[in-house]
Amino acid sequence: MKIERKKVSMQVFDRIKEYIHEEKMKPGDRLPTEKQLSEMFGVSRTPVREALSVLEASGLTVSKQGGGSIVQETSLTNLIEETQFEFVDSKEVLNLLETRIILETEAARLAAERGTADDKSQIKRKLEEIRKAQDDNRVGYKEDIAFHNAIAKASQNPILVHSVENLTTLYEKAIRFSLKKNMGVSEKRAQVLSEHERIYTAIRMGNGDQAKDEMDQHLRNACKKFKHSFDQALNS
Known part of the structure; x- marks a missing residue:
C-alpha cells in the first residue's frame, strides 16, 4: 500500500x-x-x-x-x-462533526421537549460563559463544549449523554483548533455566539423542531469553518 x-x-x-x-x-x-x-x-x-x-x-x-x-x-x-x-486528515474531523450533528440535533430537540427549568437555566449559564469568554478575548473552547454538554444532559437520555461525552476529547481538540484560527475575526465570533443564542432560545421556548434545526445549522457551519481552517493550515 x-x-x-x-x-x-x-x-x-x-x-x-x-x-x-x-x-x-x-x-x-x-x-x-x-x-x-x-x-x-x-x-x-x-x-x-x-x-x-x-x-x-x-x-x-x-x-x-x-x-x-x-x-x-x-x-x-x-x-x-x-x-x-x-x-489530522480533515476528513476525520468532518466525520467527527457529522457524528456530532447526528447526536446533538436530536439532543437539542429532546432538551427543548424534556428539559426541566433547572436544565434550561444551566444551558443559559453556559451561554453566558461563552459570551464572557468572547468579551475577555479568550478562545472559549471549554465554555463552548460545556454549553453543548449541558444540552445533551437536558435530553434526559443517559445513553445519549454518554455518547456525546465520549466524543468530547476529540471534539475539544477540533474546536480549540478552529476557534483559535477564527479568534481574531470578530464577525465569525459574533456569528457563533448568535447561533448559540438561537439554539438556547428554541430550547427555552420548548420548540423541539426549531431547536433541532438551529443546532443542525450551527454544526454545519462549524463543518465549513473546520474545513477552511484545515485547508489554510495545510497550505500555509
Whole structure:
C-alpha cells in the first residue's frame, strides 16, 4: 500500500517532537537543518519541510537564514500537542462533526421537549460563559463544549449523554483548533455566539423542531469553518 505523504509528515513530526524532548532543547536552540533531519529520519526533504512549516506556523519554532529552525520561548508541551492536531486528515474531523450533528440535533430537540427549568437555566449559564469568554478575548473552547454538554444532559437520555461525552476529547481538540484560527475575526465570533443564542432560545421556548434545526445549522457551519481552517493550515 502506498504511504500518503501527509502520513509521513506526521511521523516526521513525531520524531521531531521526540528529538526536542530527548535533547532537552530550550528556547534559542537550533534544530538540525532540513537536510540533516531528512538524513536522520531516512525520508525525503518534502515531509520534513511540511513538518517544519507546521511547527513554525504554530509558533513553536522560527526559521533562520542559513538553514535550521530556532526553538521559540513558549510552552513546548502545549504547542506540540496542539500542533500535532494540524496533521489530522480533515476528513476525520468532518466525520467527527457529522457524528456530532447526528447526536446533538436530536439532543437539542429532546432538551427543548424534556428539559426541566433547572436544565434550561444551566444551558443559559453556559451561554453566558461563552459570551464572557468572547468579551475577555479568550478562545472559549471549554465554555463552548460545556454549553453543548449541558444540552445533551437536558435530553434526559443517559445513553445519549454518554455518547456525546465520549466524543468530547476529540471534539475539544477540533474546536480549540478552529476557534483559535477564527479568534481574531470578530464577525465569525459574533456569528457563533448568535447561533448559540438561537439554539438556547428554541430550547427555552420548548420548540423541539426549531431547536433541532438551529443546532443542525450551527454544526454545519462549524463543518465549513473546520474545513477552511484545515485547508489554510495545510497550505500555509
